[in-house]
Amino acid sequence: MSTTALWIAVLAACALGFVAKYAGYLVPESLVDGRRRSRIIGLLPVALLAGLLVTQTVGGDHGIVLDARLAAVALAVVLLWLRANFVLVVFAAAALAAGLRALGWG
Amino acid sequence: MTAEPLAAEHAAARRQGLSVGLATGVYGVSFGALGVAAGLDTWQTVALSLLLFTGGSQFAFVGIMASGGSPITAVATSTLLGIRNGLYGLQLARVLRLRGWRRLAAAQVTIDESTAVALAQDEPEVQATGFWAAGLGVYAFWNLSTLVGAIAGNAMGDPRAWGLDAAAAAAFVALIWPRLRDRTGRITAGLAAAIALISFAPMPAGVPVLLAAIAAIVVGLVTAGPSRARDIEQPEGDLL
Numbered sequence: 001m002s003t004t005a006l007w008i009a010v011l012a013a014c015a016l017g018f019v020a021k022y023a024g025y026l027v028p029e030s031l032v033d034g035r036r037r038s039r040i041i042g043l044l045p046v047a048l049l050a051g052l053l054v055t056q057t058v059g060g061d062h063g064i065v066l067d068a069r070l071a072a073v074a075l076a077v078v079l080l081w082l083r084a085n086f087v088l089v090v091f092a093a094a095a096l097a098a099g100l101r102a103l104g105w106g
Numbered sequence: 107m108t109a110e111p112l113a114a115e116h117a118a119a120r121r122q123g124l125s126v127g128l129a130t131g132v133y134g135v136s137f138g139a140l141g142v143a144a145g146l147d148t149w150q151t152v153a154l155s156l157l158l159f160t161g162g163s164q165f166a167f168v169g170i171m172a173s174g175g176s177p178i179t180a181v182a183t184s185t186l187l188g189i190r191n192g193l194y195g196l197q198l199a200r201v202l203r204l205r206g207w208r209r210l211a212a213a214q215v216t217i218d219e220s221t222a223v224a225l226a227q228d229e230p231e232v233q234a235t236g237f238w239a240a241g242l243g244v245y246a247f248w249n250l251s252t253l254v255g256a257i258a259g260n261a262m263g264d265p266r267a268w269g270l271d272a273a274a275a276a277a278f279v280a281l282i283w284p285r286l287r288d289r290t291g292r293i294t295a296g297l298a299a300a301i302a303l304i305s306f307a308p309m310p311a312g313v314p315v316l317l318a319a320i321a322a323i324v325v326g327l328v329t330a331g332p333s334r335a336r337d338i339e340q341p342e343g344d345l346l
């Protein structure tokens with residue numbers, strides 16, 4: 001592929017990506033102000049991030065994959081239950097996943 | 107409300123944002139290396155991090171180019187993955203209440219990480235602090251490390267060997283955690299997770315996460331009716 005064609009693709013992706021981001025800020029308040037819509041929009045981030053979390057934890061190239069990520073997320077849940085702080089949770093999860101993979105699992 | 111009692115919360119939100127920025131920065135090295143390996147030049151790879159600036163879309167774009175896919179597929183998939191940022195913006199617009207260039211800047215750093223750090227805070231003004239700390243922190247480290255990866259290649263090897271993919275997932279668990287204290291948040295997250303899990307295999311990349319938004323619609327419609335008294339007690343914005 002020519003450099004020009006590649007640049008066009010890169011810049012098109014960038015432009016469309018920004019349009020998607022900015023669109024959310026441009027929706028008029030009158031459209032989102034009702035009680036129901038307001039609640040739905042308030043719940044959108046937690047719904048989308050929970051969906052993202054699932055795809056990050058068990059998503060593979062061709063379907064669901066159970067591996068070291070799932071064990072690490074389970075450890076994170078336990079640590080959060082025990083009120084561990086954010087950095088510890090993230091480090092412990094990474095260490096467990098890295099350790100399990102070093103042992104040849106997941 | 108005075109600023110004093112929230113000083114600790116603002117500081118904690120800033121720390122959390124910075125930690126998230128540092129963590130994703132490490133991933134930027136592998137993005138930079140993958141971009142160049144996929145046939146993009148250094149400037150094209152750097153441009154994706156500076157301008158597109160949303161990790162999922164960027165990895166999909168270079169992944170499709172690397173596997174010989176068409177640029178149209180790469181652009182389409184990248185855009186599909188980016189739509190959720192617009193949905194985050196719907197709520198962030200109400201928390202941040204910005205105009206002009208600040209709103210443009212906020213839109214550019216509206217990504218999973220900045221939204222999640224905002225979501226993890228309770229007060230709207232602390233949510234704004236968390237949003238900017240994570241958004242600007244990730245922007246700085248992600249772009250710096252993309253440049254390093256594009257020039258030097260992937261010196262650290264496979265990020266999976268370091269457990270970094272698991273660290274990213276664990277960070278999102280921790281950031282969603284405060285919203286799971288109340289029943290509405292728990293039910294929404296549980297339903298969203300189930301939708302994403304069921305739709306993952308049959309759907310193209312990016313779609314399962316968008317379908318998870320159905321959970322917000324269902325729970326929002328169901329709870330908006332009967333719990334009227336609670337709505338008056340808890341005005342909009344408390345759930346980010």
